[in-house]
Amino acid sequence: MSGSYGASGPAACHFAHYFVICGIDTESGLESDELAGENFEQSPLKRTFKSKVLAHYPENVEWNPFDQDAVNMLCMPKGLSFRTQADQRLPQFHSFIITKEDGSRTYGFVHTFYEEVTSPQICSAMQTLYQMHNAEHATPQPTSSSSSSSSMDSLASSLDEADPSSSSASFSSPAVGGYDLSRDTLYVTKALCLITPMPFMHACRQFLSQLHRAVTVVPAPPLPLESYVYNILYEVPLPAPGRTLKFHGVFEPIVCQRPGLGELQLADFPLSEAFSLLGVENLVQVFTCTLLEMQILLFSQDYQRLMTVAEGITTLLFPFQWQHVYVPILPASLFHFLDAPVPYLMGLQSKEDTDCSKLELPQEANLCFVDIDNRYIELPEDFPQFPNKTEFIQELSEVLLSFGISSNMGDDGRNGNLAGEELAVLELLQGNTTLERLQALTKRTGVTVACVDALRARVKSQLTDKPGAQTVAEDEELRNAKLNVQLREVFASRFITMFADYEAFVIQSAPDLETWLTNREQMHNFDKASFLSDQPEPYLPFLSHFIETQMFATFIDNKIMSQWEEKEPLLRVFDARIDKAHLYNVRAPSLRSSSYQRCSVLKESALAIEQRLMKVDHTAIHPHLLDMKIGQGKYEQGFFPKLQADVLNTGTANNKWFQRTATTQRKQDQHRQQTAHLSLDNNLKERYMQEARSLGKNLRQPKLSDLSPAVIAQTNWKFVEGLLKECRMKTKRMLVEKMGHEAVELGHGEANITGLEENTLIASLCDLLERIWSHGLQVKQGKSALWSHLLLYQAREEKAEQQSHAESPSNTHIHTDTRRKSDCCLSMPGLCVTLIQDMRHIQSMSEIKTDVGRARAWIRLSLEKKLLSQHLKRLLSQQALTKNLYKRYAFLRCEEEKEQFLFHLLSLNAVDYFCFTSVFTTIMIPYRVVIIPIKKLSNAMTTSNPWVCVSGELGDSGIMQIPKNVLEMTFDCQNLGKLTTVQLGHDNAGLLAKWLVDCVMVRNEITGHTYRFPCGRWLGKGVDDGSLERVLIGELVVPCGEEDPRRGCYTPPLQRSPSQIRRISITSMSGRGSKPNSAQIQEAVGEAVSNIIKHFHKPEKERGSLTVLLCGENSLVAALEQFFHHGFKSARLFQKTMFIWDFVEKAGASMESADQMGDFQGPLGMTCQSLCHYINAINSTSRSIGKDGKFQLLVCLGTRDYLLPKWLPLLVECPVVQQMYEDTALLRDSSTVSALIRNLETLRDFPITLESSLVKGIDL
Secondary structure, three states: OOOOEOOOHHHHHOOOOEEEEEEOOOOOOOOEOHHHOOOOOOOHHHOOEOOEEEEEEOOOOOOOOOOHHHHHHHHOOOOEOEEEOOOOOOOEEEEEEEEOOOOOEEEEEEEEEEEEOOOHHHHHHHHHHHHHHHHHOOOOOOOOOOOOOOHHHHHHHHHHOOOOOOOOOOOOOOOOOOOOOOOOOEEEEEEEEEEEOOOOHHHHHHHHHHHHHHOOOOOOOOOOHHHHHHHHHHHOOOOOOOOEEEEEOOOOEEEEEOOOOOOOOOOOOOHHHHHHHHOHHHHHHHHHHHHOOOEEEEEEOOHHHHHHHHHHHHHOOOOOOOOOEEEOOOOHHHHHHHHOOOOEEEEEEOOOOOOHHHOOOOOOOOEEEEEOOOOEEEOOOOOOOOOOHHHHHHHHHHHHHHOOOOOOOOOOOOOOOOOHHHHHHHHHHHOOOOHHHHHHHHHHHOOOHHHHHHHHHHHHHHHHHOOOOOOHHHHHHHHHHHHHHHHHHHHHHHHHHHOOOHHHHEOOOOOOHHHHHHOHHHOOOEOHHHHHHOOOHHHHHHHHHHOOOHHHHHHHHHHHHOOOOOOOHHHHHHHHHHHHHHHOOOOOOOOOOOOOOOOOOHHHHHHHHHHHHHOOOEEOOOOOOOOOOOOOOOOOOOOOOOOOHHHHOOHHHHOHHHHHHHHHHHHHHHHHHHHHOOOOOHHHHHHHHHHHOOOOHHHHOOOOOOOOHHHHHHHHHHHHHHHHHHHHHHHHHHHHHHHHHHHHHOOOOOOOOOHHHHHHHHHHHHHHHHHHHHOOEOOOOOOOHHHHHHHHHHHHHHHHHHHHHHHOHHHHHHOOOOEEOOOOOOOOOOEEOOHHHHHHHHHOOOOOOOHHHHHHHHHHHHHHOOOHHHHHHHHHOOHHHHHHHEOOOOHHHOHHHHHHHHHHHHHHHHOOOOOOOOOOOOOEEEEEEEEEEOOOOOOOOOOOOEEEEEEEOOEEOOOEEOOOOOOEEEEEEEOOOOEEEEEEEEOOOOOOOOEEEEEEEEEEOOOOOEEEEEEEEEEOOOOOOOOOEEEEEOEEOOOOOOOOHHHOOOOOOOOOOOOOOOOOOHHHHOOOOOOOOHHHHHHHHHHHHHHHHHHHHOOHHHOOOHHHHHHOOOOHHHHHHHHHHOOEOOOEEOOEEOOHHHHHHHHHHHHHHHHHOOOOOHHHHHHHHHHHHHHHHHHOOOOOOHHHHHHHHHHHHHHHOOOHHHHHHHHHHOOHHHHHEOOOOHHHOHHHHHHHHHHHHHHHHOOOOOOHHHHOOOOO
């Protein structure tokens, strides 16, 4: 969870809020830290013991109450650590964050060191523990066979496992292999901590290091330690924005700077270290996962590495902010929080030699696992890449290289990181340079004392040679600050490029803030579809996912609220950057350009940092003697004492400067808050903060101060509520957007969802289901909790089925498979739609290699079949299995919430999805074809040899022969997508060759989608139009049986092939029945042309089949047939049925003879020749497509080649028109024909391609 640092009121004046000392409480003695996953198999020196807050100053700060449990837990996340004189005892530094419920942060900086134990009770207790441990392990004990019931328990134990043979951090005494009171000196960890409102990491690190050094060096510093602590707590202010502050540590001055209001926010953690630890590409990948709000788990032995990487990544999110659980250092007592079914960014400390592959994490389907120490990352499946990733990495690498940091990923997998020894040397030279650390360094790296002396001499010469006498530490700080800001500017530049025009798509519909907050959930704040349509194609996979995240939603919320309130700081800086980019025309000329634009402000940003650090704007008061009694403030060398509380707890009362500044600041803040929130009800604001903005995100931050079972249960209950609310919002969004799309198909409004958006929403639903199935899991099996549950269900069902078969082999047909009915159930056999059957379909798909992939495929298939809710209800009906798999607090064991969840999923049955068919395009799918003849008027069978070819948006099946006297067949074929056409024909062999076909039914045997291809025409010579082959256009059949109440609302059917009524001969048209008038015909032509134009204005992947618009009902061919039928003269001449094609043929022959006589010259002659050429080519084809089919083909070819508008004037002027058409015919009305030509000419701008099923056998 991201939040602001720095509180209002007096907090803005303090550099530090608290100084804390943590360590061993000699009065309470040794207490095992059970919450830290204690392992009694380990030797006592390797165990963890409870630490305590020994002292904190001041007692309390009003605006930031002291949270003792949280601070103790984060100062010493693994508790106390003991060592002997034979072990390494290097001081360590780490930092931490405490995020409050309102999202604000405070930072902690900790210097941990080893101090000799002087308490005889503690030493003897350790001796006793060793004696007990040695006695227990003198003879081998049988190991317990009980297995852990909790994946969290197994996680804790796996973290505690260490190889006893390797202990580079602990060299035990050779005699006993542990601790001997008479021989060894015992040391224990102690921690000094500063709690600050802002992350001045370098300054705090230097101060704490100097403070610790004060008790180890001779001579001691001139002032008591209390003077330095008092100074930083009460006399050192925060630097003003855009200013530099210098204050005094124990030995050396310390300088820190704060960015100005128009600059990127303060980020003091070295990004160079984060890049060196992970490598550039790995860090960009983890950054992308963070942007997409996946679960990020960092893993390292070093707490500071966890913090550096976590803070580095969240810093780079500008202008966005992480909105979810953020715990960079997860204390051992909070391991259960990894069970959280929400996005999180957490850091887990690993023990030495822990095998990360053995970690049992509750949720891995959407997890990005980052093993920092081994420079290894494990990414979630199928996540989109960051736009221009290659060029982006190249620019970052160049920035790093300019500072001497190689980003080369060598064979050793270190990703350009410095060797561990070099890092250690560098760190020691920059920080604490005491003899103890140098001696430890020689042990650790093998550097000789002479080498160390040489290093020290080099540092000394650097100090004396520099004209400004600037220290190495200051040089390094300047270098880090300049590198930090340049790397951050590169990241910021990418977002400025991608979202330069975001403001144009923000929907600001509310008249005031209160109205907007009240209706926040119902409002659309951002026009996502329009925004995506304006982006370059390569950006879409990433952007379509990103604009669905909570961080983007909060960013847009902040933008809308800025109408009525002061702009959020990050938004203010970002908007100013965008305004500047527009002013200087930085963006590419075309909005849709995907060319990479490099950051142009690198030198400028680095120069601003350098100038600020080189010039100190303010120097704080020097540490000074306090009002202390004689003798107070003394301490024993090597031991950090408890300080004088009476002096350090009364700082604010004695400091007139602070009082004056704090009062002024408090007044300013109160005035600002009153003006900003004058009209806003506080309860409404609170409700908005907790619910509307982030689905209860503020409730998801773990409380470190109270770990009672009741609090843990309450936290889990809030997770359950959050998951249910998220499910409701996701299903509502999917439903509303999809129904909006259907309204467009019905002719209402504009589309507000694209296939890309739909795919993103479905992927988000898959992620939600995985998180629900991972919540409260007892034992983890595989990476997908949902698929594991399905497999266990399948095993139980199949075992039960085998047992029932064995008991009653003669009654196996009694198995209750539900069969889907349809409106054609008499002709198409039922389809098995059990959960197990759908699982088997997925298991047979060799293209899917992982459990996560199988789970997502199963969800997509179930959603497409409108069975997701029904399947999951069936899965959860086995309550015994669910109880075995899940803890009592799990979402799936909360009955009322589970029922609501299934109801929300059931609502998705109201719309049609093709999310399985459209994604798995290369799989083999079984299809079933059923041919339905009109038995009353013809033979059910034919003596000829029939054939069929099925075509879809992704391809066709090829021509397949149908066995004689068979009306049903199945075939396997690569996924054809949505089916569009069926070619049906026969060879006219035998005595009963004529065949009157009502329709053809085709079903996808996996998804159950059934398509009906109406025909209603004869196939045979000498009947109807003499066609032996017809191209039929399909419609999706909607099942309407009583078992399908969930299908009350559905996607409008695809357009289909023309019904028999339109395709009958002219004889029938001249008889009974209503015929369209001229106005209706002209309107139909205009509508058909308009539909084709709309088709090409859709994104390419959303267009669907053009064949439907050309040849289906209400298509261009249908409209032109009506146009040519209007005013046709006598239908029968000499008892022969006449068709439009007869007119076209006669007109062609007439024009051909006229052309030979030279009546057509120039362009007119060429047009005449092209028409005759096309007519002859269609007549000479080997296909027996009939006269209506030939006219359809002529229209399609003429439209494709933009010749139709040129041919019409020739047909109108042809003498044959007068013979075959009435005077009132539309074809003889020049103004109507001119309007038709103008209509058809609008199609010239579009590339029309025809399905192979239409133009097969035509050579033009």
